[in-house]
Each structure stands twice: as structure tokens, then as C-alpha cells.
Amino acid sequence: MRIIGGEFKGRHFSPGNSFKARPTTDFARENLFNILIHRIDLNEISVLDLFGGTGSITLEFVSRGCEKVTCVEKNYRHFSFIQETIKKLGVEKAVHLIKGDVFRFIEKSAGKYDLVFADPPYDLPNLETLPELIFQNDLLNPGGIFILEHGKTNNFSSHPRFSELRKYGSVHFSIFSQEKD
Template identity: 60%
Template sequence: MRIISGYLKGRRFSPPKSFKARPTTDIARESLFNILMNRLDFEDLKVLDLFAGTGSISYEFASRGCENITTVEFNYNHFSFIKKTTQELELDKYIRPIKADAFKYMQKSSEKFDLIFADPPFDLKQFDTIPDLFFQQELLNENGLFILEHSDKKSFENHPNFSELKKYGKVHFSFFTNL
């Protein structure tokens, strides 16, 4: 895997072959960040990356100048990989890895974020409830953005906070706003 853009563009990181996470594809990540770069000032963002897997989304934010990123991952091996990679890329002053269940983190967190990205396992039982949980827990700042990565088998277009859908092959990103 590689970092797509920013000052770490081209830097590679390799999860072990036994890694169970399904990383966001390079094409989908590049397309998503092209959209975000045209809409947001990354330096001022407070970002939450849930179900972080390899940490690739957090590395992309940091590489583009975001200095306040919280990364939550429950799987110990994935968390350890994120922590190690964050140190190797010298991003440990920008990325704060937390080993926690994402649902429990959402329930207990008193922090608010400007942007939340969630890439849960596509077969997760509670998948359909995730957007509601974010808005019930009031994790987003006013005018905040929540992005949920999901398969083409899910649709969130009827959710009251849904704003748009971006499709990249079988990877879909639903955007939700807190207005």
C-alpha cells in the first residue's frame, strides 16, 4: 500500500499477509481525497477515523497537513500495525491511535469532530445503525461531515442527514452533514 498524496506521497507501508482488514482501494482513496481537498482546509480539521484497519485514511489526512487525527481500531494486531506505522512515518504527533471498540468509543466520547470517516466491516450486524449513532451521540461539530464507506448493497439516501453518494466500483462513500 502507498500514500497517495501530500508530503508523504509515494511512501509505502505493508500490512502483514495475515491482516484481516479490507483496506480502502488506492483509486477510491485518491478520488475521495480529491473531493475533500477541494472542500476542506485540512490544517484546521479535527478528524476521527473509526474502524481504522490499516490506518491508511489517517495517513492520507496527516500527509495533507491535518494535525489532529484520532484513529480507533479494536483488533489488537491492526492497532499495533497502525501504532508502528504512525511512528515509522513520524506521524505520532498528529495521529493518536486508540485501541477500542468503535461503538463503545462513540458512546463514551465527549469529543466533537469536524470530519468522521468510518469504514466498518461490510458484514457487520450493526452496520445500518451507524449513521444514526453518530448523530445521536452528537460527535460532529456544526457543519461537520461524516463519511461512511460501504458496499454497493447498502443505501443511506433516505437518512435525514444524507447529502451525497460517491461510487468507485464496488466501494461507495455516503456523505452525511450536521447542519
């Protein structure tokens, strides 16, 4: 795993060969952040990273100046790897790491975020419910963005908050927008 841009650009972290998470590819992550830096000031937003996995998205946000990132990961081994990497970088103040189930977190969270990113396993049985859960539970600030990474078999274009689809090889990002007040 490599951080693509920002303060920690080029830093490598290896979760090991037996790690079960599928990290977002460098190519897809770089293109995603190219989109984001033209839309929002990363220094001034609060981010929620669901299904943290290797922590690559969380660390990319922090590396690019985001001071408030909440990362939720259920798997103990993945959680421990993210925690260890955060300590190595010395960014404990910027990241609120939660070990827990994403669906329970969404249901109980009272927080609001400017950007929510979710990278669930592509074969997650209830993956298609995520956009509606994010909006039903009011997790986005006005004008906020929800980005869902998924495989080619999902199509969210009929969702009322869907705004665009970006494809980078086998990685698909569906982007949804919260209305501004």
C-alpha cells in the same frame, strides 16, 4: 498500502499477507480526497477515523497536513501495525490512536470533530446504525461531515442528514452533513 498524496506521498507500508483488514482502494481514496480538498482545509480540521484497519485513511489525512486525527481500532494486530507506521513516519503528535471498540467509543466520546470517517467491515451486522449513532452522540462540529464507506447493498439515501453517494468500483461512500449553527 501506499500513501496517495501530501508530505508522505508514495510511501509504502506492508501489513503482511495474513492481515485481515480490507483497506480502502487507492482509486477510491484518491477520489475521496479530491472531493474533500475542494470542500475543506485539511490543515485546520479535527478528524475521527473509525475502524482504522491499516490506518491508510488516518495516514492520508496526516500526510495532507491534518494535525489532529483520532483513530479507533479494536483488533490488536491492526492497532500495532498502525502504531508502528505512525512511529516510522514520526507523526505521533498528530495521531491519537485508540485501541477499542468503535461502538463503545461513539457512546462515551465527549469529543467533537469536523470530519468523521468510518470504514467498517461491509458485513458488520449493525452497520446501518452508524449514521444515526454519529448524530445522536453529537460527534460532529456544526457544518461537519460524516463519511461512511460501505458496499453496494446498503442505501442510506433516506437518512435526514444524507447528502450524497459516491461510487468507485465496489467502494461506496455515503456522505452526511451536520447542520451549521
